[in-house]
Amino acid sequence: MASRPGDKHPALLALTSSALLLPAYQGVRADAPPEFIELGTRYSKYEEDNTQGSKTFGGSSQRYEVDAAQFHLLAPVLDSWAVAVDVQWEDMSGASPWFVGQSLDGGPKVIMSGASIEDTRTEVSVTTRYYYDRGNAGFNYVHSDEDDYESNAVALDGAFNSADGMTTYSAAISTSADDIEPTQGSVPTNTLKDNKDISSAWIGVSRIVSKNAIVRFGLAYTYRDGFLTDPYKKNDRRPSERNEWAFSTGYRQYFFWPDGALQADYRYFDDDWGVASHTLDLAWHQNLGERTQLIPFLRYYSQGEADFFANIADTDKRHYSDDYRLSSFGAVSGGLRVRHEIGNWALSAVGERYETDESWGVYSGQESPALVNYWRYSFGLDYIFR
Amino acid sequence: MLLCLLGLLALPAGAAGVQAGQAAPPLSLPLLSAGSPAVFTLASLQGKVVYLDFWASWCGPCRVSFPQLEQLRRELGPRGFEVLAVNVDEVEADALRFLQEVPVTYPVVRDATGETPRSYGIPGMPTGFLIDRSGVIRLVHQGYRKSDGAALRASIMEVLGE
Amino acid sequence: MKQLAIYLFVLLCLSGCETVQPWERGTLAKREMQWQPDPMETSLQAQVNSSKEASSGGQGAAGGGCGCN
Numbered sequence: 068m069a070s071r072p073g074d075k076h077p078a079l080l081a082l083t084s085s086a087l088l089l090p091a092y093q094g095v096r097a098d099a100p101p102e103f104i105e106l107g108t109r110y111s112k113y114e115e116d117n118t119q120g121s122k123t124f125g126g127s128s129q130r131y132e133v134d135a136a137q138f139h140l141l142a143p144v145l146d147s148w149a150v151a152v153d154v155q156w157e158d159m160s161g162a163s164p165w166f167v168g169q170s171l172d173g174g175p176k177v178i179m180s181g182a183s184i185e186d187t188r189t190e191v192s193v194t195t196r197y198y199y200d201r202g203n204a205g206f207n208y209v210h211s212d213e214d215d216y217e218s219n220a221v222a223l224d225g226a227f228n229s230a231d232g233m234t235t236y237s238a239a240i241s242t243s244a245d246d247i248e249p250t251q252g253s254v255p256t257n258t259l260k261d262n263k264d265i266s267s268a269w270i271g272v273s274r275i276v277s278k279n280a281i282v283r284f285g286l287a288y289t290y291r292d293g294f295l296t297d298p299y300k301k302n303d304r305r306p307s308e309r310n311e312w313a314f315s316t317g318y319r320q321y322f323f324w325p326d327g328a329l330q331a332d333y334r335y336f337d338d339d340w341g342v343a344s345h346t347l348d349l350a351w352h353q354n355l356g357e358r359t360q361l362i363p364f365l366r367y368y369s370q371g372e373a374d375f376f377a378n379i380a381d382t383d384k385r386h387y388s389d390d391y392r393l394s395s396f397g398a399v400s401g402g403l404r405v406r407h408e409i410g411n412w413a414l415s416a417v418g419e420r421y422e423t424d425e426s427w428g429v430y431s432g433q434e435s436p437a438l439v440n441y442w443r444y445s446f447g448l449d450y451i452f453r
Numbered sequence: 454m455l456l457c458l459l460g461l462l463a464l465p466a467g468a469a470g471v472q473a474g475q476a477a478p479p480l481s482l483p484l485l486s487a488g489s490p491a492v493f494t495l496a497s498l499q500g501k502v503v504y505l506d507f508w509a510s511w512c513g514p515c516r517v518s519f520p521q522l523e524q525l526r527r528e529l530g531p532r533g534f535e536v537l538a539v540n541v542d543e544v545e546a547d548a549l550r551f552l553q554e555v556p557v558t559y560p561v562v563r564d565a566t567g568e569t570p571r572s573y574g575i576p577g578m579p580t581g582f583l584i585d586r587s588g589v590i591r592l593v594h595q596g597y598r599k600s601d602g603a604a605l606r607a608s609i610m611e612v613l614g615e
Numbered sequence: 616m617k618q619l620a621i622y623l624f625v626l627l628c629l630s631g632c633e634t635v636q637p638w639e640r641g642t643l644a645k646r647e648m649q650w651q652p653d654p655m656e657t658s659l660q661a662q663v664n665s666s667k668e669a670s671s672g673g674q675g676a677a678g679g680g681c682g683c684n
Binding site: 107109111113135137139153231232233267269273275277278279281283287289311313317319321327328330334336338340342344346352354360368370373392393398404406415417419421439441443445447 | 633634635637639640642643645646647648649650652653654655656658659660663664667668669670671672
């Protein structure tokens with residue numbers, strides 16, 4: 068495919084709600100809307116490994132499984148506008164960790180929620196974007212709904228190019244209001260009904276390094292306020308506030324000989340719960356002729372445990388949690404993406420494997436018996452109305 | 454280093470590009486067609502009103518501008534209007550593929566060295582220059598939006614009528 | 616904070632002072648040179664990761680979006 072447009076350099080990613088990264092759609096070019104209507108669909112399957120028998124009360128248990136479908140529509144409107152609609156459906160089922168207890172042989176073991184939870188989540192996101200000669204501004208609204216959770220979020224973002232087009236500055240702010248009403252029945256819950264608010268801000272800069280390379284830096288701040296505890300976990304009581312910082316940087320370089328590009332991204336995260344993390348994403352985008360791409364990718368993630376995390380939670384303390392997601396661990400994941408174009412159509416497939424282990428991280432802490440491993444597959448079909 | 458620091462804070466850098474009112478720099482480039490060694494010059498179009506369009510296969514707005522410019526040329530050609538497109542793709546095959554998808558009948562030349570766009574001081578891609586019958590630039594058109602065709606037509610008619 | 620800002624500024628400068636002209640930006644327009652060549656894939660991965668890990672954002676954030684388990 069000869070032309071993915073770009074007279075001026077792509078703007079940085081801006082801040083939006085978790086599922087939609089619309090500014091990416093404008094990231095191809097900061098100052099002109101897309102030429103054609105684009106449609107995209109994805110089907111994904113996510114399957115967690117069973118828990119380890121030696122680390123689970125009652126022996127190895129099945130975990131979580133998700134079927135997800137994504138739909139995307141991007142269309143230019145009039146001369147200077149674009150509209151994007153993104154819809155996501157997720158069908159989730161399975162058991163998840165209820166709490167961690169001390170076993171007779173000494174080690175901590177996880178007790179899974181016995182019954183299988185089944186839930187469906189729907190998310191709709193709409194973004195409108197205005198393009199002027201040196202940049203753009205966008206407004207985004209996201210609504211997400213599932214049996215026990217509802218979220219409404221709005222975001223504003225903007226980007227503009229320097230006079231020589233070599234640098235793009237971007238910024239975004241967003242806020243969301245979430246309502247939680249945990250499903251009763253399988254396990255006793257920590258609340259019957261509650262809510263939380265999340266606000267964030269982001270600034271970033273993207274710079275052309277050479278004809279073949281670009282670099283970016285970004286800084287994000289997030290503030291969470293309200294009921295932040297996991298309602299389905301027995302030993303879980305988290306602070307009602309959380310301040311987070313994330314510094315990120317990225318690099319892209321194209322190599323003419325192999326006709327491929329290296330993609331690297333790094334993020335450092337820090338918050339006032341004591342969690343800190345490093346994330347490194349690497350991918351090699353290999354072109355095979357004009358219409359096919361093969362993209363192996365690798366990710367390394369390492370996080371440190373929250374101050375109040377403990378496998379055997381001390382319920383006398385003000386805050387405590389035995390949730391593996393707040394424990395110290397390292398995660399390595401990788402896989403392959405394949406993409407093939409046929410006329411205005413594009414077919415894609417992704418296979419990814421993710422594994423965690425406490426010893427793979429650079430931070431030390433207690434190893435949770437509930438660390439998760441999973442497989443993920445995705446299949447996609449896109450169409451562009453040329 | 455200091456220059457770069459200042460450069461980052463750059464406010465509109467003085468436009469090094471040719472502006473309306475100046476004479477269009479001379480141009481002599483090979484035609485972009487399979488195997489043709491023919492060289493095309495801007496001077497050969499003296500006496501006509503010319504829209505000089507700098508484009509590339511990777512330039513999205515060019516997919517919008519090409520059909521519109523083709524349409525304008527068919528309509529106003531008999532009155533002395535011509536379009537001359539200058540391709541700046543590094544890889545010629547990309548330009549040829551673009552032309553297969555968006556064919557035009559006006560002359561397309563190629564400059565892979567960057568000299569012609571530099572002599573014109575192109576501020577961005579695409580950029581078009583409306584040149585009157587005596588070789589003076591009357592309009593510098595940067596970028597291309599869907600509704601630009603109508604505005605361009607009006608400008609061309611005005612210059613044709615002189 | 617001020618030190619960080621200066622450090623970034625310097626990094627930014629070291630990263631390229633010679634202007635790449637508008638007509639030389641063809642390679643940068645390639646799909647593989649975008650920050651997000653596949654937005655749906657990126658958003659899915661970001662969502663899965665932020666549900667299973669304690670970190671989020673760096674590319675986008677706010678918006679609860681899920682009752683993650």
